[in-house]
Amino acid sequence: MLNERIILAGFGGQGIMLMGQLLTQAGMNEEKEVSWLPSYGPEMRGGTANCDVMISDKPIASPIISADATCAIVMNLPSMVKFVPEVEPGGVVLVNSSLIEETVERTDVKVYYIPCNDIANDLGNMKIANMVMLGAYIEIRRSLDPESVLQALESKLGMTKASLMDINRQAFAKGAEAAKLQM
Amino acid sequence: MAVVFQKTKGLTDVETHYCPGCTHGIIHRLVGEVMEELGILGKSIGVAPVGCSVLAYNYFNCDMSEAAHGRAPAVATGIKRILPDNVVFTYQGDGDLASIGTAEIVHAAHRSENITTIFVNNAIYGMTGGQMAPTTLIGQRTTTSPYGRDAATTGMPIKMSEMLAQVPGATFVERVAVNSPANVRKAKRAIKKAFEIQLEGKGFAIVEVLSTCPTNWGMNPVKALRWLEDNLMVYYPLGNFRDYQEVENA
Amino acid sequence: MSKVLMKGNEAIGAAAIAAGCKYFFGYPITPQSELPEYMSARLPKIGGVYLQAESEVAAINMVYGAAGTGKRVMTSSSSPGIALKQEGISYIAGAELPCVIVNMVRGGPGLGSIQPAQSDYNQATRGGGDGDYKLLVYAPGNIQEMVDLVQLAFDKADYYRNPVMILGDGMMGQMMEPVEFKEMPKMDLPAKDWATTGTQEKRKPNVINSLYLAAEELEQHNIHLQTKYQEMIDKEIMFEEYNMEGAELVIVAYGTTARISKAAVDLLQAQGIHVGLIRPITVWPFPYQAIKDLPESAKNILCVEMSMGQMIDDVRIGNEGQRPIHFVGRSGGMIPTPQLVIDKVKEILNGGK
Numbered sequence: 192m193l194n195e196r197i198i199l200a201g202f203g204g205q206g207i208m209l210m211g212q213l214l215t216q217a218g219m220n221e222e223k224e225v226s227w228l229p230s231y232g233p234e235m236r237g238g239t240a241n242c243d244v245m246i247s248d249k250p251i252a253s254p255i256i257s258a259d260a261t262c263a264i265v266m267n268l269p270s271m272v273k274f275v276p277e278v279e280p281g282g283v284v285l286v287n288s289s290l291i292e293e294t295v296e297r298t299d300v301k302v303y304y305i306p307c308n309d310i311a312n313d314l315g316n317m318k319i320a321n322m323v324m325l326g327a328y329i330e331i332r333r334s335l336d337p338e339s340v341l342q343a344l345e346s347k348l349g350m351t352k353a354s355l356m357d358i359n360r361q362a363f364a365k366g367a368e369a370a371k372l373q374m
Numbered sequence: 375m376a377v378v379f380q381k382t383k384g385l386t387d388v389e390t391h392y393c394p395g396c397t398h399g400i401i402h403r404l405v406g407e408v409m410e411e412l413g414i415l416g417k418s419i420g421v422a423p424v425g426c427s428v429l430a431y432n433y434f435n436c437d438m439s440e441a442a443h444g445r446a447p448a449v450a451t452g453i454k455r456i457l458p459d460n461v462v463f464t465y466q467g468d469g470d471l472a473s474i475g476t477a478e479i480v481h482a483a484h485r486s487e488n489i490t491t492i493f494v495n496n497a498i499y500g501m502t503g504g505q506m507a508p509t510t511l512i513g514q515r516t517t518t519s520p521y522g523r524d525a526a527t528t529g530m531p532i533k534m535s536e537m538l539a540q541v542p543g544a545t546f547v548e549r550v551a552v553n554s555p556a557n558v559r560k561a562k563r564a565i566k567k568a569f570e571i572q573l574e575g576k577g578f579a580i581v582e583v584l585s586t587c588p589t590n591w592g593m594n595p596v597k598a599l600r601w602l603e604d605n606l607m608v609y610y611p612l613g614n615f616r617d618y619q620e621v622e623n624a
Numbered sequence: 625m626s627k628v629l630m631k632g633n634e635a636i637g638a639a640a641i642a643a644g645c646k647y648f649f650g651y652p653i654t655p656q657s658e659l660p661e662y663m664s665a666r667l668p669k670i671g672g673v674y675l676q677a678e679s680e681v682a683a684i685n686m687v688y689g690a691a692g693t694g695k696r697v698m699t700s701s702s703s704p705g706i707a708l709k710q711e712g713i714s715y716i717a718g719a720e721l722p723c724v725i726v727n728m729v730r731g732g733p734g735l736g737s738i739q740p741a742q743s744d745y746n747q748a749t750r751g752g753g754d755g756d757y758k759l760l761v762y763a764p765g766n767i768q769e770m771v772d773l774v775q776l777a778f779d780k781a782d783y784y785r786n787p788v789m790i791l792g793d794g795m796m797g798q799m800m801e802p803v804e805f806k807e808m809p810k811m812d813l814p815a816k817d818w819a820t821t822g823t824q825e826k827r828k829p830n831v832i833n834s835l836y837l838a839a840e841e842l843e844q845h846n847i848h849l850q851t852k853y854q855e856m857i858d859k860e861i862m863f864e865e866y867n868m869e870g871a872e873l874v875i876v877a878y879g880t881t882a883r884i885s886k887a888a889v890d891l892l893q894a895q896g897i898h899v900g901l902i903r904p905i906t907v908w909p910f911p912y913q914a915i916k917d918l919p920e921s922a923k924n925i926l927c928v929e930m931s932m933g934q935m936i937d938d939v940r941i942g943n944e945g946q947r948p949i950h951f952v953g954r955s956g957g958m959i960p961t962p963q964l965v966i967d968k969v970k971e972i973l974n975g976g977k
Contacts, residue, residue: 212629225801227801228795253884254795258961431833436829437823438831439692439832440835441688441689448681448682451689453690457822477681
């Protein structure tokens with residue numbers, strides 16, 4: 192039975208909220224129960240950003256993660272320090288190793304190191320580091336069909352930005368490849 | 375026998391509660407006559423204030439809404455935005471408009487709400503028993519300025535018309551008085567114009583009417599009129615402060 | 625109609641429009657600004673009016689004027705802003721005008737925080753401004769319910785000629801969940817022959833007013849209002865019971881804390897501890913009878929709130945001294961966790977250890 196509780200965290204501008212929304216939207220499209228709960232700093236730009244995403248076969252009771260995350264996606268070092276303790280034993284941590292040199296000390300969680308920014312850079316667009324990470328996440332967790340996540344992105348981009356779909360697909364695939372190497 | 379005077383249809387038959395000699399009655403009549411003459415009684419909605427004219431909703435012969443203290447321009451905004459083809463006016467005193475309701479009147483003018491405001495300035499809080507108003511003159515004794523208003527501690531009397539004339543959205547701003555038959559006729563012309571501007575969709579119009587309060591000024595009605603001429607009209611000069619034609623030409 | 629993923633604040637706006645509300649007067653304040661933003665984008669396109677007032681005070685008075693014309697109108701704010709609106713809310717209740725007011729509560733007192741809280745419970749359920757009046761107050765438990773209740777709120781406001789409040793919190797406003805806009809059953813509503821729309825010189829003037837200078841008239845007016853409130857008590861109470869049969873302890877919580885408590889109830893059940901939940905959906909009128917009629921098995925009551933304890937007073941009233949009442953909560957924008965609730969339940973069941 193699916194009961195995925197994901198924390199996504201990073202700094203403002205990394206597309207953290209969008210990652211969470213895409214997972215939520217994709218979950219909804221697959222007729223799962225979902226919720227997306229943001230937590231912002233008071234500043235509008237450049238602060239910390241994190242959100243909790245629930246994807247479940249059962250109605251979501253509490254939309255808040257409290258030390259029971261099944262997965263944490265951390266895009267920068269402060270997020271790793273803050274949110275790795277929120278993962279339940281046996282859970283999964285995805286680390287953006289492009290920006291985080293440190294490794295996770297916990298031994299009761301499975302950790303994957305995905306060089307999101309390096310991969311995005313190789314593809315020529317730094318903004319798609321978040322899609323690299325989503326590709327890795329889906330490959331590892333298989334909580335959703337990869338195509339539903341990409342479709343969620345497609346509808347988010349809309350007609351005007353449809354041309355960006357190609358490079359996002361590539362980023363998603365590269366993230367999945369990077370994850371596979373560590374599985 | 376020829377009829378030389380007839381009560382306007384713009385007022386109801388309810389006897390007013392105003393004190394003898396108070397000029398609110400004249401101002402009510404002028405507003406009522408203007409609504410009747412413009413044929414807008416059936417589509418007018420008035421907003422009454424808190425203060426002496428709190429019961430104005432009983433006297434005007436049109437739909438009325440009683441607002442909280444100072445909030446008449448906001449209430450009028452709510453009505454007018456939903457019923458743009460109706461005529462909406464506020465009738466407010468100096469405590470209501472120039473003290474507790476300054477934000478509402480300034481922003482109604484600023485948005486150039488297409489409403490008409492009748493602002494009755496008698497330099498005192500009448501209904502609550504003669505306390506100092508923002509428009510009370512320097513040296514004027516009231517129940518809360520028993521030694522006379524002191525500029526050092528209470529500031530100078532506020533000149534709302536001059537102030538509102540600086541607001542870009544104010545289409546028409548005029549100060550009148552009802553101390554003499556000639557001035558009453560001028561006051562009516564200004565009030566009529568303020569309603570006509572609304573009918574033309576030209577935006578915010580306000581007429582400040584200098585008025586007396588014999589009871590709280592502690593004078594008989596005749597002496598009160600004299601005091602208005604010798605004091606209020608000196609500090610608050612009559613005249614037009616802003617007119618839309620001038621705005622259009624600017 | 626299919627589901628859409630929406631933020632709570634935007635879902636409220638969409639629900640209001642679906643209910644025929646085309647007029648919104650507001651003022652920005654975190655954490656509800658997405659609602660006025662949504663309205664400012666949508667309303668001008670459907671022939672409605674969005675107006676950003678100069679203050680919350682002005683906004684609620686614009687609502688007063690607008691509601692007086694008989695049209696469906698809404699305003700929203702968060703705690704300090706709702707405090708400012710109390711003057712107007714009292715006038716609207718006194719003048720018997722329908723409108724819907726949304727409070728996405730944040731931490732207080734004073735400027736407080738911008739994080740979610742439930743510390744406006746007393747203000748919402750006791751009137752809030754001057755005089756003897758009540759609001760019908762809905763406290764939705766999730767965004768779907770919020771959407772359904774917003775639509776119901778407009779009908780109830782019209783039916784009772786009374787302001788109806790949606791009491792949410794910052795978390796419900798900002799989180800996203802799938803929602804479905806269902807076709808709501810149409811209520812039979814009386815004509816608004818009291819509205820100020822101009823006499824057309826064909827009827828006597830209508831007056832919107834809350835002033836009654838004669839004491840005996842005001843008393844009669846108050847008695848009339850109380851009759852209305854009694855009808856709400858008789859007809860409008862809504863609550864949810866969860867896992868109640870055989871529960872040895874019952875949690876009472878509404879809104880966000882009810883969700884958290886439900887998670888705690890499930891986790892406790894998995895550990896073999898049987899706890900029930902009563903979730904008031906109307907917090908005024910409050911489901912006193914449900915508290916009074918707890919199953920025999922329940923020996924304790926636990927109130928969970930995002931405040932220092934406000935709803936607990938209503939639970940005390942309903943309990944009529946039958947069972948010990950305990951409290952656990954966080955305040956200031958802190959959100960209680962299911963674990964906090966679980967620990968408290970275990971402490972109570974272990975006799976306070």
